[in-house]
Amino acid sequence: MSGASGPVGPVGPEGPAPSGEVVDARGLRCPAPVIRLARAAKDAAPGAVVTVWWTDPAARHDIPAWARMRGHEVLDTVPLEEPAAGDAAHGPAWATRVRLAG
Amino acid sequence: MRTYLDAGGRAPVHPVAREAFLAALDDGWADPRRVHAEGRRARLLLDAARETFAEALGARTAEVHLTPGHTASLHAAVAATTRARRRVGTRVVLPAVERAAVIAAARAAGEAVVVGVDRAGRVDLDAWRAAVGATTALAVLQHANGEVGTRQPVAEAHAHALAARVPLLVDAGASVGHVDVGADWDVLAADPPDWGGVPGVGVLAVRARVRTAPVGPEDEDPWAPGGVSVPAAVAGAAALRAVLAERAAPDPRAALVARIRERVAATVPDVEVVGDPDDRLPHVVTFSCLYVDGEALLGALDRRGFAVGSGSACTSSSLEPSHVLAAMGVLTHGNVRIALPRNVTAEQVDAFLAVLPEVVAEVRGAVGAGGL
Numbered sequence: 001m002s003g004a005s006g007p008v009g010p011v012g013p014e015g016p017a018p019s020g021e022v023v024d025a026r027g028l029r030c031p032a033p034v035i036r037l038a039r040a041a042k043d044a045a046p047g048a049v050v051t052v053w054w055t056d057p058a059a060r061h062d063i064p065a066w067a068r069m070r071g072h073e074v075l076d077t078v079p080l081e082e083p084a085a086g087d088a089a090h091g092p093a094w095a096t097r098v099r100l101a102g
Numbered sequence: 103m104r105t106y107l108d109a110g111g112r113a114p115v116h117p118v119a120r121e122a123f124l125a126a127l128d129d130g131w132a133d134p135r136r137v138h139a140e141g142r143r144a145r146l147l148l149d150a151a152r153e154t155f156a157e158a159l160g161a162r163t164a165e166v167h168l169t170p171g172h173t174a175s176l177h178a179a180v181a182a183t184t185r186a187r188r189r190v191g192t193r194v195v196l197p198a199v200e201r202a203a204v205i206a207a208a209r210a211a212g213e214a215v216v217v218g219v220d221r222a223g224r225v226d227l228d229a230w231r232a233a234v235g236a237t238t239a240l241a242v243l244q245h246a247n248g249e250v251g252t253r254q255p256v257a258e259a260h261a262h263a264l265a266a267r268v269p270l271l272v273d274a275g276a277s278v279g280h281v282d283v284g285a286d287w288d289v290l291a292a293d294p295p296d297w298g299g300v301p302g303v304g305v306l307a308v309r310a311r312v313r314t315a316p317v318g319p320e321d322e323d324p325w326a327p328g329g330v331s332v333p334a335a336v337a338g339a340a341a342l343r344a345v346l347a348e349r350a351a352p353d354p355r356a357a358l359v360a361r362i363r364e365r366v367a368a369t370v371p372d373v374e375v376v377g378d379p380d381d382r383l384p385h386v387v388t389f390s391c392l393y394v395d396g397e398a399l400l401g402a403l404d405r406r407g408f409a410v411g412s413g414s415a416c417t418s419s420s421l422e423p424s425h426v427l428a429a430m431g432v433l434t435h436g437n438v439r440i441a442l443p444r445n446v447t448a449e450q451v452d453a454f455l456a457v458l459p460e461v462v463a464e465v466r467g468a469v470g471a472g473g474l
Contacts (some may be wrong), residue, residue: 030415031435031471035393038474043135058415058423058434066435068376069392 020044023052026080027090030058034066037098038059047102053080057088063096071101107452109296109409110248110441111278111388115337116298122340123300124209128334134332135322144332151332151339157291158342159278160285161307167325168335170304171201172275172293175304176314176315178325179271179289180207184239186315187269188212191237197225197254198429201246201273205425211240222378223252223430231262236267247285248276249413249426249439250295251359251376251386259287269312276441278305279345280353281384288312294338297345298444302334345444350371353384355442358451362387362440366456370462376432385442388413390427391462393435393471402461403438408454 023040025033033054040050052063060077067074078094106114115123130147132140149163156163169175184194192212196204199219208214215238217230225243234241241263246253256272263270272287279297283290289312292305306325308314316324323329359382363375372392392401396414403410414437415426422436442451466472 031393031395032119034435035469035474038393038471042474049131056415057421061428061431061434063425065374065390065431066392068431069372069433088467 020051023050025056026056026093027051027055029056030062032056033059034062037045037063038066038070041059041070041100043099044100046100049065049075049097049099051095053093055093059096060094061076063098067098073099073101076101104407104409105446105454106409106443107411107440107446107450107454109443110411110439111293112295112301113298113441113443114445115300115345116341118344119337119341123333123337126180126336128397130332130336135329137210145266145338148330148332149171151335154339154343155292155305156307158346159283159290159307161290161306162310165306165307165310166264167306168330169306169326170330171302172291172296173304174326175291176201176203176273176275177207177292179291179308180204180211180240180242182314182324183269183271183289183312184211185317186313187239190436191239193233194237194240194242195230195233195237196242197230197267199225199242199249200242201248201275202425204242204244204271204273208240208242208418215364219429221430223247223250223376223426224378224381225254225259227255227258234266236266238266240271241266241268242271242273245272245274245277246383246386247377248279248383248386248441249424250388250430251382252378253277253281253381253383256286257284259272260288263288276383276386279342280383292333294341297338298341299338300334302331303338305338310416319387325431331396348444355444355446356384358442358446358448359384359387361448362455363389368460369455369459374433374460376427376430383445386440387442388427388437388439389413390433391436391438391466393469393474394434394462394465396437397463397467398468399436399438399461402465403454403457406457406461408457411441413437413439415455424451436465 075097077096130144132144134145194208271286271289275293278292321327377391399415415423
């Protein structure tokens with residue numbers, strides 16, 4: 001369930017359609033979500049939007065802090081609708097969109 | 103050879119405190135509430151300890167209460183002051199960076215009105231003042247934050263609280279014994295183990311003008327049901343007298359903290375040194391390292407002989423990181439929290455600074471985060 005990263009479909013009914021890559025960091029503990037996000041950001045084009053799915057409470061604070069340190073911009077954070085009941089094992093999931101520094 | 107850099111709330115016991123504790127075991131083991139010679143001797147020691155605390159805090163002896171510890175002090179202070187003012191209201195106004203015990207006590211006692219802080223951890227004073235008003239039972243503002251070192255504007259806060267006729271609780275647990283705490287408080291809590299006392303006693307000063315209504319079953323001593331540890335109180339007072347007498351101006355630790363802040367920022371890539379750079383405690387310093395697992399970092403430093411603290415989630419039993427770092431909006435993972443004990447040497451600090459960059463690189467490398 002976790003670890004996949006690559007272009008996938010829409011975030012879900014609640015989330016906006018991502019214009020770029022999605023990093024699935026659900027179920028991962030800090031600092032792994034930010035590391036996954038940073039890896040994706042490194043390979044993405046400047047100005048691209050990267051979306052990260054996360055469940056770890058620390059990610060709520062650390063994704064914006066990382067973005068500030070790197071000059072990126074957090075666009076929004078919305079609850080992630082998860083169709084598969086099996087995914088609920090890790091608690092509520094969120095989707096955060098980050099626009100990379102241009 | 104160990105280097106202890108995690109003295110916040112639990113400093114190495116001061117030699118004078120150890121001596122006083124052992125002497126008080128011999129002379130003050132009896133129950134001070136009993137009226138025979140042994141009890142009276144313990145009572146005399148306890149009263150002398152309270153006098154020492156009162157003098158150091160600028161309070162009257164009758165205003166100083168002893169409790170089982172700092173957390174108990176904070177719980178009792180919030181509960182007893184708000185209960186006495188329940189006809190005024192139940193709102194407890196406090197910044198988001200207060201100690202967890204204060205926040206929990208405020209929620210238990212009434213309605214916690216939490217005020218935000220800036221990136222340095224300093225309270226939004228305008229918002230705090232706006233929240234402290236006619237229906238406020240208690241206003242709370244720590245003297246300085248024990249996690250990040252930032253000092254709070256207690257003088258301005260107290261002036262407002264006085265004008266609004268709302269009592270101000272000041273948690274000075276990280277400050278007393280290290281800096282002057284002044285007289286800008288109505289209720290003040292101090293933490294003996296933080297300055298080298300023996301755990302088992304807390305100090306709570308309540309100005310005579312502040313009404314309190316103790317919560318809990320009736321007891322002869324509502325602030326410490328069943329009484330306090332006389333040896334711990336004696337040791338705490340002896341340690342306070344000693345550290346105040348030894349205190350140099352400026353505190354030599356302030357230069358070491360400045361050195362840590364400067365060297366860490368210069369030698370560790372992707373690090374965020376947090377807290378106010380100048381208006382801060384002389385012995386507390388905190389920084390967060392990007393892409394670093396706090397638990398792994400603490401473990402790696404521990405193996406090299408350095409004991410430090412952390413506010414990262416992975417170093418606690420819960421999933422939640424430090425509420426202080428979160429409220430400040432700074433990085434919560436890879437966090438290192440340092441509180442220098444008073445006998446720390448420049449050589450120890452330099453040795454720590456020498457190993458830190460390679461330890462951080464090692465921990466980052468282990469998760470493949472190097473070069474990100």
